[in-house]
Amino acid sequence: MAKWVYRFGGGTAEGRAADSALLGGKGANLAEMAALGLPVPPGMTIVTDVCTWYYANGRALPEELRRQVLDGIGAMEEETGRTFGGDTRPLLLSVRSGARASMPGMMDTVLNLGLNDETVQALGHDAGDARFAWDTYRRFIQMYADVVMGVDHEIFEEILEDEKAQCGHEYDTEMSAVEWQQVVSRYKDMIEEEFGETFPQDPHEQLWKAIGAVFASWMNPRAVTFRTLHNIPAEWGTAVSVQAMVFGNLGSTSATGVAFTRNPSTGEKALYGEFLVNAQGEDVVAGIRTPQSITEEGRIATGGEKPSMEKLMPEAFAEFKTVCTTLEAHFRDMQDIEFTVERGKLFMLQTRNGKRTTRAAMKIAVDMVDEGVITHEDAICRIEPPSLDQLLHPTIDPNVQRRVIGAGLPASPGAASGEIVFTSEEAIAAEAEGRKVILVRTETSPEDIHGMHAAEGILTTRGGMTSHAAVVARGMGIPCVVGAGSIRVDARNDKLLGAGGVVLKRGDIITLDGSAGQVLAGLVPMIQPELSGDFGRLMQWADQCRRMNVRTNADTPQDARAARAFGAEGIGLCRTEHMFFEGERIHVMREMILAEDEAGRRTALDKLLPMQRSDFFELFSIMSGLPVTIRLLDPPLHEFLPKTEAEINDVAEAMGMEPGFLARRIDAIHEFNPMMGHRGCRLAISYPEIAEMQARAIFEAAAAAAAETGAPVALEIMVPLVGLRAELDYVKGVIDCVAASVAKETGRETTYLAGTMIELPRAALRAHVIAETAEFFSFGTNDLTQTTFGISRDDAATFIPTYQKKGIIEHDPFVSLDFEGVGELIQLAAERGRRARGDLKLGICGEHGGDPASISFCEDAGLDYVSCSPFRVPIARLAAAQAAIRVRAGATPSR
Numbered sequence: 044m045a046k047w048v049y050r051f052g053g054g055t056a057e058g059r060a061a062d063s064a065l066l067g068g069k070g071a072n073l074a075e076m077a078a079l080g081l082p083v084p085p086g087m088t089i090v091t092d093v094c095t096w097y098y099a100n101g102r103a104l105p106e107e108l109r110r111q112v113l114d115g116i117g118a119m120e121e122e123t124g125r126t127f128g129g130d131t132r133p134l135l136l137s138v139r140s141g142a143r144a145s146m147p148g149m150m151d152t153v154l155n156l157g158l159n160d161e162t163v164q165a166l167g168h169d170a171g172d173a174r175f176a177w178d179t180y181r182r183f184i185q186m187y188a189d190v191v192m193g194v195d196h197e198i199f200e201e202i203l204e205d206e207k208a209q210c211g212h213e214y215d216t217e218m219s220a221v222e223w224q225q226v227v228s229r230y231k232d233m234i235e236e237e238f239g240e241t242f243p244q245d246p247h248e249q250l251w252k253a254i255g256a257v258f259a260s261w262m263n264p265r266a267v268t269f270r271t272l273h274n275i276p277a278e279w280g281t282a283v284s285v286q287a288m289v290f291g292n293l294g295s296t297s298a299t300g301v302a303f304t305r306n307p308s309t310g311e312k313a314l315y316g317e318f319l320v321n322a323q324g325e326d327v328v329a330g331i332r333t334p335q336s337i338t339e340e341g342r343i344a345t346g347g348e349k350p351s352m353e354k355l356m357p358e359a360f361a362e363f364k365t366v367c368t369t370l371e372a373h374f375r376d377m378q379d380i381e382f383t384v385e386r387g388k389l390f391m392l393q394t395r396n397g398k399r400t401t402r403a404a405m406k407i408a409v410d411m412v413d414e415g416v417i418t419h420e421d422a423i424c425r426i427e428p429p430s431l432d433q434l435l436h437p438t439i440d441p442n443v444q445r446r447v448i449g450a451g452l453p454a455s456p457g458a459a460s461g462e463i464v465f466t467s468e469e470a471i472a473a474e475a476e477g478r479k480v481i482l483v484r485t486e487t488s489p490e491d492i493h494g495m496h497a498a499e500g501i502l503t504t505r506g507g508m509t510s511h512a513a514v515v516a517r518g519m520g521i522p523c524v525v526g527a528g529s530i531r532v533d534a535r536n537d538k539l540l541g542a543g544g545v546v547l548k549r550g551d552i553i554t555l556d557g558s559a560g561q562v563l564a565g566l567v568p569m570i571q572p573e574l575s576g577d578f579g580r581l582m583q584w585a586d587q588c589r590r591m592n593v594r595t596n597a598d599t600p601q602d603a604r605a606a607r608a609f610g611a612e613g614i615g616l617c618r619t620e621h622m623f624f625e626g627e628r629i630h631v632m633r634e635m636i637l638a639e640d641e642a643g644r645r646t647a648l649d650k651l652l653p654m655q656r657s658d659f660f661e662l663f664s665i666m667s668g669l670p671v672t673i674r675l676l677d678p679p680l681h682e683f684l685p686k687t688e689a690e691i692n693d694v695a696e697a698m699g700m701e702p703g704f705l706a707r708r709i710d711a712i713h714e715f716n717p718m719m720g721h722r723g724c725r726l727a728i729s730y731p732e733i734a735e736m737q738a739r740a741i742f743e744a745a746a747a748a749a750a751e752t753g754a755p756v757a758l759e760i761m762v763p764l765v766g767l768r769a770e771l772d773y774v775k776g777v778i779d780c781v782a783a784s785v786a787k788e789t790g791r792e793t794t795y796l797a798g799t800m801i802e803l804p805r806a807a808l809r810a811h812v813i814a815e816t817a818e819f820f821s822f823g824t825n826d827l828t829q830t831t832f833g834i835s836r837d838d839a840a841t842f843i844p845t846y847q848k849k850g851i852i853e854h855d856p857f858v859s860l861d862f863e864g865v866g867e868l869i870q871l872a873a874e875r876g877r878r879a880r881g882d883l884k885l886g887i888c889g890e891h892g893g894d895p896a897s898i899s900f901c902e903d904a905g906l907d908y909v910s911c912s913p914f915r916v917p918i919a920r921l922a923a924a925q926a927a928i929r930v931r932a933g934a935t936p937s938r
Contacts, residue, residue, distance in 0.1 A: 047093050048111040051077040052085025052287075053122050060374070065090050067282030069141025072394050079373065081366055081391050085122045086286030087115035089254065091143070094280030097258045104255055112250070112285070119287050128246035132169050133162040135179075135288040138253040140260060142281040145395055147514050149269045149492070150281060151190040151260035153253040154323060155183035155288060159244040163227075167220070175293050177223035178215070182323060184230045184242060187249065191256040194234060202229050214332075216321055250285070257283045265492045272496060272519075276853065289390045291383040292323050298356065298384045299324050302337050302363075304371040307379075307399040307517060308456055308508075308558075310406025310577075314338055314367060316380075317507045318352050324381060324392070333526060334507040337363075345452065359384045370394050375416055376425070377407050400456055400517050401430040405577040419584045420928050426581065428895040428922040432520055434578060435609075435914050439556050440568040448541030448553070451504075451527030453560035454513035459500035459522045460554040460566045463547060465534040467494020474498075481553055483539055485532050487512040495521065500555040502562060504530050522557030530562060574609070574917070582610065582917060585924035591901065592908035593919045594670070596888060598622060600658075603665040606913035610920055613670035613757070614662060615821065615910020616888035619737060620678050622658050623651070629683065630697060636680045637698070637708055641732060648736040655737060659744035668754035672821060672888070672910075674800065675737050675774070677763040679722040684709050718826075718835065723764025724799075727774045734774055738781035746791040758795040759884075761821055765799040766806050771816045796884070801872050802826035810872035814879040821910075822869050824889030824897070828856050831865050857890070860897035870904050886910060895922035902926035 049057040049066060056074035063071040070088030077083045089108065096105055116127050116134075125134035135157040140150035158166065158180045167176030181203075188194035203215075206226050212218055218226070231242045243249055260266060261281045270277060291299030301324075302316025317334035319326050326332055335349045336342035337360070342351040353360045363382060366389070370378045379397030383390045399407065408422035417425070439445075439458045461479035464470050473480045474497035482498035484491065486505045495501055495515055500522040503512045507526055516523030531540040537549040545564065547553065554567040574582075594615030595606035599622075603614065623632040628651070635647030662671055685694045691709070695702040714720040727734035738760070745756040762774045775797045786792040798819030801807055807827070810820070829836050836857050846852045860866055869887075876883045886908040891897035893915030901909055902923065911919050 044107065045092070045105075046090075046111075047105065047108045048087050048089055048115050049074065050085075050087045050115055050118055052083060052119070054078070054080050058088070063143040064279075065092070065282070067091060067141030067284070068143050068145055068395055069139065069393055070282045070284045071143075073284060073286070075373075076370070076391055076394060079369070081369070082389055083391050084287040084289050085119045086137075086284055087112070087118070088141070089283040089285070091280040091282045094258050094261055094282070095278070097255070098262070098280075102255070102259060104251070104258075109251070112254075115285065123287050125287070127157055128159075128162065130161055130165050133157060133165045135162075135166070136250065137284075137286050137288055138250070138257055139284050139286070140257045140281045141284050142261075142275070143279055144273070144275045145398065146266060146269050146273075146275070147398070148488075148511050149260075149266040150263070151257050152325075153183075153186050153190050153257070154325070155179050156187065156249050156253055157246040158183045159246065161244075162246070170290075170293060172294065174218070174220035174223060175290070177220050177227060178218070178292060179290070179323075181223055181227045181230060182325075184227060184234075186325075187253065188230070188234055188242070190260070191249075191252050192234070192238065194238065198233060198237075199230060202226065202233065254283055254285070257281070268492050268496075271847070272492075274854075277850070286392075289383045289385045289392075290323070291319070291385065292321050293386055294321055296356075296384070296386045297321060298352065298359075299326070300334070300337060300352065300382055302367065302380050302382070303377060303397045303399075304367045304380070305377040305397075305399075305403070305407055307377070307397055307403055308453060310399065310403035310410065312410060313340065314364060315341060315508075320355070324383070333505070333528075356384060356387070359387060359389050362389050366391060372416075375411070375421075398514060398517055401426070401432075401434055401520065402456060402577075404430065405434075405581055409577045409580055420588065422581060423585050423588060423921065423924050424928060426921060428918040428925070430520060431917045431921065432914075434572055434574065435917065438558070438569055438572055439554070439563075440570045443568050445561065445567070446564045447561050448543070448545045448547075448564050449527045449530035449562040451502075451524045451530075451560050451562070452508050452513075453556075453558055454508055454510075454525040455501075455516040455521060455523035456558040457500075457520070457522040458554060458556050458558070458567070458569055460552060460569075461499040462550050463539055463553055464494075464498070465532065465537065465549060467491045467497075469549075470494035470497040481555060483532055483553075484512070485534075486510065487515070495519065500524075500557065502527060502530070502553075502555060504528060504532055516557075522555045524555050524557060524560050524562055527560075527562060582920060585921050586610070588927055589920065589924040590927045591898075591906060591923045593916055593923060594672075594886070594888075594908050594910040595913050595916055596892070596910050597662070597913060600661040600665060602913050603662050606916055607665060609913055609916040611669075611913065611916045612908070613666060613672075615670075615672050615886055615892070615908060616761075617662060617671065617673045618677065619655070619674060620676055620682075622655060623683065628654055630694075632683050633685075633694060634698065635733075636683055636712070637700075637705070641730075644730060645732050648732055652736050652740050655740035656744045656747075659741050660748050663745055663748035663756045663758075664752055666757075667752055668757060670757040670759055672759040672761050672819075672886075673737075673741055674761040674763055675724075675734055676726055677723050679714060679718070679720055680726070681709070681712050681714065684712065718829070724762050724770045724774050725764065727762070727777065728770065731777050734777045735781055738778045739785060742782050742785035742793050742795075743789070745793040745795075746785065746789040749791065749793070756793060758793060759819060760795055760797050761800055761819075762797070763800045763823070764802060764826075765813065765817075766803045766809075768809070768812045768816055771799050771813060775816060798884070800826075800888070801869075803830050804868060807868040807872035811875035811879040814876040814883055817876075817883070818880070819884035819886070820872065820876055822872070822885075822887045822889065822906075824860060824865065824869075824887055824891040825857065827868065827889070828861060828865050831861070831868060832856060854896075859894050860891045860900055862900055866900055866904075869900075873904055873906065884908075893919050895925070898922040899926040899929065902930055 051074045056077040058074040060075040127134040138153045163180040167173035185199040189196040300318025306315045316337040381393040408425045461481040554563040594613040595611035596616040597603040695705040796818040798817040800823040802823035888910040892909040893911030
């Protein structure tokens with residue numbers, strides 16, 4: 044018989060933190076806290092296997108689960124002295140989701156479950172507070188109806204706001220028991236009128252349906268989007284934790300809050316968080332009420348007027364601080380903690396490794412190494428490589444004059460400028476049009492996940508540092524300012540009203556400073572960040588740990604300089620064709636392509652030679668002795684030619700041609716499937732004069748750079764699209780001949796390697812033969828993926844998302860390497876190539892060179908280096924280090 048339920052509480056637990064795959068992160072950590080003897084309300088976790096069963100069986104729950112859940116309730120009743128559904132001392136439950144990876148706010152929760160028209164009376168009598176009981180009942184109805192019955196929560200908000208207005212109240216806490224009773228009555232009437240059914244009164248029916256609804260939320264749109272953005276597999280499923288309720292809304296000696304053991308924005312070693320008196324958990328994260336700081340230091344820093352928990356509840360605070368220290372020491376990482384104080388007694392509801400900005404993650408990791416808590420390797424593995432993007436983008440120039448139109452809390456650091464939009468739909472549409480926007484909302488909700496991802500930054504007028512907007516923005520690395528109370532959003536009239544009478548409308552530009560919590564009018568100048576301090580130390584440790592080198596894909600001096608600043612150890616791919624598109628060059632290139640004979644082509648090539656030579660000289664000088672891999676001309680010639688009638692007319696006039704004649708020449712060159720046609724080494728074989736010009740430019744520039752810098756040029760010349768050894772032999776013969784000529788002319792011989800890009804399945808299969816000529820292989824995974832799958836990478840976006848949605852493939856193979864197919868070809872080529880040439884150098888230069896999962900594969904395949912775009916160099920350095928650490932530890936690779 045399957046064990047579907049694991050219990051915890053009373054100092055014991057049937058699971059531990061290591062069981063997160065089975066119990067989910069929340070359930071595993073609740074079990075761990077209970078086993079540590081911390082004050083955790085008793086409960087049980089329904090395992091992730093039930094989620095799998097649920098979807099495999101038409102969204103039904105296994106019948107045996109019911110008995111195990113009832114047994115779990117019995118254990119909770121015994122420990123609490125309360126009865127589920129009882130008419131005295133009723134036991135109320137929370138039903139919460141919990142996947143093995145944290146997905147804050149993406150799935151559903153039901154609190155206060157077990158209330159009905161009878162138990163609400165018993166709850167009020169037991170607590171000696173009828174107002175508390177009816178407030179709790181209205182919360183339960185609103186949450187249960189939303190999650191389980193599908194009633195729009197906005198309808199309840201409208202009823203509540205109407206009742207508060209009629210009673211003359213501004214805040215929920217001003218409502219009396221009788222007034223809450225009226226709200227409950229209206230809630231139930233609305234449900235019956237609109238949906239034709241009464242609100243369920245049987246607590247066991249409530250529980251069973253709530254469990255099913257939480258499992259169902261694993262596949263809701265926002266959860267699916269979040270999993271896609273964070274590469275969380277759908278097959279993991281979620282667990283469901285059912286726990287005895289404790290109440291933070293039991294008057295002035297009760298409270299609820301969220302805290303981090305260190306500052307999640309800066310990494311500072313100081314308790315950091317917020318709480319609300321006389322409230323429940325959703326009040327804190329929803330941003331409906333402005334929370335208070337937990338510590339007095341935090342209150343002063345944020346300018347809060349209401350007392351901190353440290354001052355207001357000193358005994359509970361002291362115990363909480365001790366618990367935080369215990370948890371951080373136990374988990375050896377910064378913790379994100381949820382807690383409730385019920386009439387002075389502290390209860391721990393959740394702990395997990397806290398989400399943090401990358402800058403904070405860097406500081407925390409480095410500090411914990413200095414504190415002796417973790418090792419250098421631990422610190423390296425604590426940072427998600429893609430998150431380094433947060434550190435590699437501009438910040439506001441400190442010397443600029445700021446026109447501040449509002450201020451709030453600095454929820455997620457960094458800076459961003461963009462047009463004002465007021466809805467997620469607008470943000471998504473703007474992104475599709477290539478426009479940068481700032482999403483401005485009163486408050487965000489999980490339904491805004493798409494729009495938040497599309498925006499450059501997020502601004503909310505309500506909410507605190509642990510509100511939905513703040514947590515999600517930090518996780519995404521998006522600058523965010525929350526709780527900007529001096530700004531008012533008038534979405535109905537498409538306006539934002541700022542301090543000093545400033546009125547801005549949809550489409551106007553604003554800038555957010557997420558580090559200072561400021562909102563600025565207009566586009567503000569920004570500067571590049573300094574990659575030093577904690578970043579520098581961590582990257583130094585990473586460089587010491589990694590085996591593979593990290594190069595860059597760079598075609599211009601600007602790219603090469605940026606890559607060197609980011610730690611690139613050479614150029615793994617210089618696409619020479621990119622040098623032909625600028626200014627006068629494109630005209631000369633077209634002259635060469637449209638020439639009717641070799642003599643005409645050579646005349647044009649003579650004009651291109653000094654341009655290419657100058658480009659290569661700069662790259663060699665910048666790299667100063669580091670390897671530089673230059674790829675000969677690769678794309679089909681039609682890419683350089685005009686396409687529209689207007690462009691053809693302009694080019695014809697510039698070249699002194701008749702437009703009709705030019706159009707006919709372009710049509711003659713046109714190919715039906717150019718990416719599989721006359722390109723790469725095929726061009727060099729058809730028109731060897733092109734390869735001769737490029738080789739001459741390369742060797743003359745190498746000789747000049749070596750003479751000027753005094754550093755020998757580490758030159759590698761790459762022949763693209765080779766499928767036959769004879770192709771490489773022919774082109775290499777051209778290269779060798781030019782090299783000898785230039786050496787004779789300059790009196791300086793340049794040492795170089797000649798190799799090829801493996802981007803065709805045939806080349807991978809015949810690698811042992813090709814390696815007899817090639818001195819290095821560079822895997823061009825963009826085209827290798829394209830030719831292996833038979834999918835055009837330019838058209839794949841039209842159907843790949845559908846494949847992912849239907850579970851046919853897990854990852855876009857153009858984003859993350861296809862290990863089974865393309866990966867097997869790489870491994871086969873590497874093995875066969877090195878069998879033929881023991882010192883064969885192996886690298887990867889497609890876009891996969893900056894993808895951490897693909898880099899991990901390259902480590903397993905024994906490649907010597909990866910090459911990626913300049914801004915991904917730090918990501919690749921860190922990912923390569925993590926891969927090397929994993930291999931040394933004997934761990935299996937993972938995506």
